[in-house]
Amino acid sequence: MAGAGSASERQNRLAPYLLVAPGILWLLVFFVLPIVTLAQTSVAVPDGPWYEAFRKALSGYGTHFLRSFEYAISATLMALVLGYPLAYVIAFRGGKLKNLLLGLVILPFFTTFLVRTFAWKTILNDSGPAASVLRELHLLSPDGRLLDTTMAVLGGLTYNFVPFMILPIYVSLEKIDRRLVEAAEDLYCSPARAFFKVVLPLSLPGVFAGSLLTFIPAAGDFINAQLLGSPNQQMIGTVIQNQFLEVRDYPLAASLSFVLMIVITLGVLAYARVLGTEDLA
């Protein structure tokens, strides 16, 4: 009797582990293993000390790192400015159109990211529609251009990652109990004040998740800079790709990836502390 009880108790204790096992396995195979091999690669320097590649990565690519973070932060802010109001409208004013509107947000994913970025090349072309209109309006000088500029790269990054901002914000707004807003208004809160005191704080977990989902891939992106930027807009992702594929300096490419990963992790930790969102859904 006692034995059977302890067996089922053991089963109960094991259950959580069994439940997380697939996740752990996935992480092991697709995260830990690649990280370990990447670490091995980064120190497999044919000549010189093991940290040689890291020394090169830290000393030679400061501008690329800075530029990447600058672009990624700007793109995240722009995505937030564009994405928050949209998510708000869908969640609070969407009505029957809610699903349709969400569908439209996801619609671009039905074509690949590469094709969509190529499409921007055509749109922003010197003789393309956007540039011609802006020239007519004298917002762009006659020999000015849109393609291969910082603005084009930022636009591309924002465009490509804005859905990752909208969706988590939408989810956190959707979860908000509307009666809290009503209560605030009953207590003589203006709609604006109710928004800043009630809605915004409750949606912060969504903002947090959304900005991470935008910032992290944007910081490591190499397609937008390559297709929409000039050689003076190249980001660290382009450098890593080039070191892997063109120069084939694998240790340097691997250590650049590591430095990028570490900086992003530290940044995210600091951000989490500032925003204080311990209850990330």
Added chain:
Amino acid sequence: MSNRESDGKDHELHRFLREAISRRGFLARTALGAGGMALGGSFLASCGGKEGASKAGEAGAGGGKTLRVSNWPLYIDKQTVPDFEKATGIKVEYTEDINDNNEFFAKIDEPLKRNQSIDRDIIVLTDWMAGRLIRLGYVAPLDDSKFPNKANLVDTVKDVSFDAGRKYSVPWLSGMTAIGYNPKKTKRELTSVNDIFDPKFKGQVTMLTEMRDTVGLVMLGMGKDPAAVTLADAKAACAKIKKARESGQIRKFTGNDYAEDLAAGNIAVAFAWSGDIQGLSADNPDLKWIAPNEGAMLYSDNMMIPKTSDRQTEAMAWINYVYDPKHSAQIVAGAPYVSAAKGTSEELAKIAPDLAKSPLVNPPDAWRAKLHVFRALSDEEETEFNRIFQDAIGA
């Protein structure tokens, strides 16, 4: 192309290749080191293979296997593939997926090192890269018994330094790298390599990501001979490129894709491959390609069969087919470069008399004298030159 191996250069190439081969032991060791990288390896392998493509195309029209040809963009006419299929019953999957020698090498290096299929039966790479593949033992010898048209190979390329007797490679086409431009945007005739640095064209010029082409041309503009390039020359040329890039003079470094920008009017001047402009000028008759006063770079791209291809017979049929002057003339009619098959000009005169007179297809002796080849580099030099160049182009 025929003068690409002028005697002096050939000696130099020979010397360097001998040195490179003696370094083979070193190469093998670094290769082993890199092989330990499972991540890099599998990542690159997945880029290199076109999964599923091989299965889909297993059975061709003639019951045989589909021939998979990888080539550069704008490098063939539209009729040759269907004609070949009709004539031989071999189905062809022709892909224009080579845009850069190094990038393509990075894709195929890992699988070939591990003796795995790269799902391609013919690959076309530039001389220096062909030399590397042959040195590494990545390509299969050509079966001369299935290549009677080898007799049509022009004499000057029969015996090149990187492939004596043409046992592993034969030229697909050769071309020249120099200046392509849009006179509507430049508003003047260009005559010099250095015109690309004219501040009037700020933000409207592109250069190539092929290190040899770009560094070679800039060197010519500086009065240096790329056939005798030293590290100091390369550094000086790269410093000049870097300065122009940082000032915003250079809008982009490209592969074949400069052609789109030139046609779209985004750029005024580009380092360009000779045949591309002719190919584009059907829709953009204004575009021009010139061999500047200082000279131009000469290259040729070579067909090879990867050692892991299981379709050697089909591949040989293709190589033999395109060395029939009638067929090579047809290819040249669609891609105006220089063919290495004897009799091409005569056949071309029958189907495209105007083109047959073009210097792009038949460079006159005055031009040939101005063509330069980049010296063969040792592996150490290769890495060093590439590093400086990548830094110069901001990547």
